[in-house]
Amino acid sequence: MKKTIFALICCSILALNSTLTSAAIRLPAIIGSHMVLQQKSDVNLWGWCGPAEMVTIKTSWDTITYHTKGGSSAKWITKIKTPAAGGPYTITINETTILEDVMIGETWLCSGQSNMEWSGDQGLKQCLEEMPNATNQKIRFFYVQKSTSEFPQENCSGSWKVCSPEEMKHFSAVGYFFGKKLQQDLSVPIGLINSNWGGTAAEVWTPKDEVENNPELSNAAKKIAPLDWWPNLPGLAYNAMINPITNFEIAGAIWYQGESNVPTYASYKQLLSKMIGSWRKAWNKEFPFYYVQIAPFSGYGHNELCALQRETMTKCLSIPKTGMVVISDLVEDIKNIHPINKIDVSARLATIALAETYGKGGLNYKFPIYKAMTKEKDKIRISFENADNGLMAKDKTITEVYISGDDRQFQPAIAKIDGNTLVVWNKAIKDPAAVRFGFTNIAMPNLFNKEGLPVNLFRTDNWDVATSPEKQ
Numbered sequence: 001m002k003k004t005i006f007a008l009i010c011c012s013i014l015a016l017n018s019t020l021t022s023a024a025i026r027l028p029a030i031i032g033s034h035m036v037l038q039q040k041s042d043v044n045l046w047g048w049c050g051p052a053e054m055v056t057i058k059t060s061w062d063t064i065t066y067h068t069k070g071g072s073s074a075k076w077i078t079k080i081k082t083p084a085a086g087g088p089y090t091i092t093i094n095e096t097t098i099l100e101d102v103m104i105g106e107t108w109l110c111s112g113q114s115n116m117e118w119s120g121d122q123g124l125k126q127c128l129e130e131m132p133n134a135t136n137q138k139i140r141f142f143y144v145q146k147s148t149s150e151f152p153q154e155n156c157s158g159s160w161k162v163c164s165p166e167e168m169k170h171f172s173a174v175g176y177f178f179g180k181k182l183q184q185d186l187s188v189p190i191g192l193i194n195s196n197w198g199g200t201a202a203e204v205w206t207p208k209d210e211v212e213n214n215p216e217l218s219n220a221a222k223k224i225a226p227l228d229w230w231p232n233l234p235g236l237a238y239n240a241m242i243n244p245i246t247n248f249e250i251a252g253a254i255w256y257q258g259e260s261n262v263p264t265y266a267s268y269k270q271l272l273s274k275m276i277g278s279w280r281k282a283w284n285k286e287f288p289f290y291y292v293q294i295a296p297f298s299g300y301g302h303n304e305l306c307a308l309q310r311e312t313m314t315k316c317l318s319i320p321k322t323g324m325v326v327i328s329d330l331v332e333d334i335k336n337i338h339p340i341n342k343i344d345v346s347a348r349l350a351t352i353a354l355a356e357t358y359g360k361g362g363l364n365y366k367f368p369i370y371k372a373m374t375k376e377k378d379k380i381r382i383s384f385e386n387a388d389n390g391l392m393a394k395d396k397t398i399t400e401v402y403i404s405g406d407d408r409q410f411q412p413a414i415a416k417i418d419g420n421t422l423v424v425w426n427k428a429i430k431d432p433a434a435v436r437f438g439f440t441n442i443a444m445p446n447l448f449n450k451e452g453l454p455v456n457l458f459r460t461d462n463w464d465v466a467t468s469p470e471k472q
Contacts, residue, residue, distance in 0.1 A: 044079055109245075113200050128169075140192070200260060293313045364451035364452070437458050
């Protein structure tokens with residue numbers, strides 16, 4: 001009788017221990033019902049459990065059972081294979097945790113500052129008009145809640161939501177319209193991870209060591225003014241809003257930021273290179289990174305400060321697997337740092353992704369960029385990349401073109417299209433030395449390639465530009 005009682009007690013303890021252990025299974029916020037997992041990939045599932053606890057995972061898209069167990073740090077992680085796009089599916093973990101309505105498709109990270117963050121909550125007309133059409137089971141949102149940390153975090157706040165008018169209203173406008181175009185053109189589920197914070201400089205999104213161990217970047221970071229509305233120290237947003245999701249497989253990232261780095265434009269290329277490199281290292285993947293060149297805006301102080309930042313952003317194209325969209329033609333009010341046209345910005349980002357990431361042919365997505373100049377007596381001829389079919393002006397007179405001699409005094413120039421080149425002159429300048437195009441804070445030139453994409457600003461010189469404040 002005593003042996004029977006003892007055996008029953010032991011069984012009860014084991015059963016209780018098993019129940020307590022199973023209850024200890026936890027998942028990060030980014031792993032949940034309604035999520036979109038990257039198609040045709042080995043994706044990570046991970047979380048926390050008891051040390052040495054067995055974790056069993058089953059998916060409804062195949063018959064494979066995955067096994068792993070918790071380590072001494074009470075964490076577990078394993079990879080599972082995903083099929084081609086489809087769903088909805090379920091994922092069952094230890095028979096007790098069931099993730100429902102899981103889709104397989106393409107997932108993109110949407111990050112940056114306010115121009116990426118802005119949504120219908122800020123009264124954007126395009127978002128409010130889109131709301132009645134924003135019910136889409138094949139678009140899913142994950143909004144990383146704003147947070148900071150001095151140390152890298154393993155989890156964040158947020159949850160996956162199915163696209164509905166109300167959820168779309170709160171989500172990044174650029175992110176939503178980007179995702180909508182991808183979903184329509186690829187016919188696959190799209191996951192969008194929204195991790196952004198208005199006003200933040202790129203240093204905040206870059207690991208602290210990458211900034212502080214680099215003298216140039218460290219000095220630039222010290223110039224970021226502390227304010228009550230957003231973090232200003234290196235790594236704070238990266239630690240809390242990027243690091244927790246780096247185990248989650250993504251197709252790529254889109255980035256709309258740079259306004260807060262205008263005062264330190266000279267270091268921005270190196271900074272963005274460090275940031276992109278650190279993200280790719282954390283994800284263990286050289287994913288594509290497509291970004292928006294900031295728009296013309298009158299509030300930057302010196303007349304050419306914004307132009308210098310946009311020039312630097314153009315140089316960032318030398319970073320592998322990046323792409324940039326020019327939006328100098330999409331601004332209605334140069335006094336507004338937040339251009340209200342987000343649909344066309346998103347369409348240009350999506351077109352780059354469709355062409356470069358997904359191999360769609362016949363798309364016009366490469367913006368004309370300055371290539372070279374040649375002197376022809378009292379004229380200068382400018383040639384471009386991405387203008388093979390020719391150039392066009394949206395008025396009789398080409399605007400925002402200036403020419404200078406060796407005195408470095410730029411004067412308005414006459415410019416004429418000659419096939420896919422631009423011929424520039426000023427009758428008063430007999431020996432021209434340099435040309436600048438659209439090279440001011442507020443320039444919105446009217447020169448495009450035949451495909452309708454605006455010519456990027458440029459200067460043929462590398463002369464120093466004084467950046468003390470002056471009137472526009």
